[in-house]
Amino acid sequence: MSDVRVKICGLRDRTNLDAACEAGVAYVGFVFFPKSPRNVTIDEAADLALATKLGVAKVALVVDPTDELLDQITGNVPLDMIQLHGTETPERVAEVRSRYGLPVMKAIGLSGPEDTPQIDIYAKVADQLLIEPKAPKGSDRPGGNGVTLDWSLARRKYWTRPWMLAGGLNAGNVAQAVDYTGARQVDLSSGVESAPGVKDPDMIRAFMKAVQA
Numbered sequence: 377m378s379d380v381r382v383k384i385c386g387l388r389d390r391t392n393l394d395a396a397c398e399a400g401v402a403y404v405g406f407v408f409f410p411k412s413p414r415n416v417t418i419d420e421a422a423d424l425a426l427a428t429k430l431g432v433a434k435v436a437l438v439v440d441p442t443d444e445l446l447d448q449i450t451g452n453v454p455l456d457m458i459q460l461h462g463t464e465t466p467e468r469v470a471e472v473r474s475r476y477g478l479p480v481m482k483a484i485g486l487s488g489p490e491d492t493p494q495i496d497i498y499a500k501v502a503d504q505l506l507i508e509p510k511a512p513k514g515s516d517r518p519g520g521n522g523v524t525l526d527w528s529l530a531r532r533k534y535w536t537r538p539w540m541l542a543g544g545l546n547a548g549n550v551a552q553a554v555d556y557t558g559a560r561q562v563d564l565s566s567g568v569e570s571a572p573g574v575k576d577p578d579m580i581r582a583f584m585k586a587v588q589a
């Protein structure tokens with residue numbers, strides 16, 4: 377499992393950013409979504425992005441963003457990727473990709489086999505895909521809910537784009553998740569938190585140890 381690439385999302389402070397980078401993550405994510413306990417301002421994200429270890433990709437997570445918001449983010453935060461985590465259409469994904477000249481990862485929520493055709497639709501326009509469970513009823517955010525995906529939905533034989541497995545991953549289940557699905561990249565937030573929005577450096581290190589075992 378040692379070559380599995382990890383994205384830790386929702387980082388908000390230097391201590392956890394540094395812990396993630398030192399532990400060997402491939403990506404760090406900054407959340408621009410005011411309803412999330414992981415939301416950061418553009419200034420906060422710019423400081424964190426500038427402090428991110430060289431070689432670690434910096435990802436901006438946005439939910440149905442306006443061009444105005446994306447202009448602000450991309451104009452002020454050095455980034456390597458935009459993660460679209462709302463109800464963006466394939467046309468909007470293509471538009472964002474072309475307007476900002478950055479790779480785009482599209483999150484796709486799956487609750488049953490009827491949702492899996494979305495994977496092929498978005499694979500035509502996005503650089504990467506993020507596969508996760510749909511948000512539970514009543515949640516005010518489309519991701520970051522700590523809910524585990526029905527992994528059988530992601531156990532596909534052939535992917536035309538790089539993809540990340542997400543949803544409820546933690547140090548205790550990541551090995552099984554990777555073995556079962558064949559994922560080569562994983563993304564998580566809640567699984568390295570002591571409370572919603574509060575990352576824990578020891579949990580980050582434990583997760584990375586589990587991935588690298």
Ligand SMILES: O=C(O)c1ccccc1N[C@@H]1O[C@H](COP(=O)(O)O)[C@@H](O)[C@H]1O
Pocket residue numbers: 384385386405407409412413414437439461508517518519520521522523542543544545563564565566567
């Ligand atoms: O993290 C959030 O608050 C968030 C808000 C809005 C959209 C997506 C969000 N998080 C994404 O969901 C995955 C999985 O989260 P978890 O591990 O189940 O907590 C996370 O990595 C983000 O990419």
